[in-house]
Amino acid sequence: MTTASNDVIYSVLDNNLSRIAGIQGAVLLSNDGIRLSSYQLEQPQAERIAAASSGIAATMKAISREVGGGRVIRQLVEMDDSYLCIVGCGEGSTLIVVTSRKARLGELGGEVVRTAQALGEWLGTPERTQAPTP
Template structure:
């Protein structure tokens, strides 16, 4: 019972960070927070099946960009922006273990989209990287 209430609290906190930051972006259509192995951790304004498909597909894109960056000694990948006929897609790393995907209509301003996506990812990365109070660091 403790685990499920912690999971609900975690999901609520993640959704709150997503909502507080991403709702400011003009044309926001949704976002997915995923683990590095493509598992949906949380979704914003997207139904679960769509969010899960996006998470699985985007994990490949994120992994490819990280591999390219390693190959050219580019350091960490900050963000990737994909321009489509009708949408923008912004992919941002959230710390070591997760990635944020943000989808907007073409009404979004690219600077605003990129900036808010990075700020949101940083907030999530800090929050996700904080150990639970009950955890004892291993020595």
């Protein structure tokens, strides 16, 4: 990604997510777990979150296919002290948002979906395909 693209992504993340009470950070990642951008997180932590969260997102997509549930819109993980919200963002990308328990769930879900839609309008990471065998 170019610096201009990173600046635009950060701006969208900041403009939308800074309104969420207890925001701790966010990661935009490709569906294969590669960090594309992050917000308020150190790079090593953002990369670990991206790698781990891609597995959660892939599992939910597989379950949805199995039960005929359609597109997975949002996943929420509730922890003792934090929330993790996972939303598809454009073709082949996922947005992960981490907040403290101060966040109101309705506000969190709404803002994360709106942020993902804003990014998804122009951002797309195509799914990786296997190279043809010779």
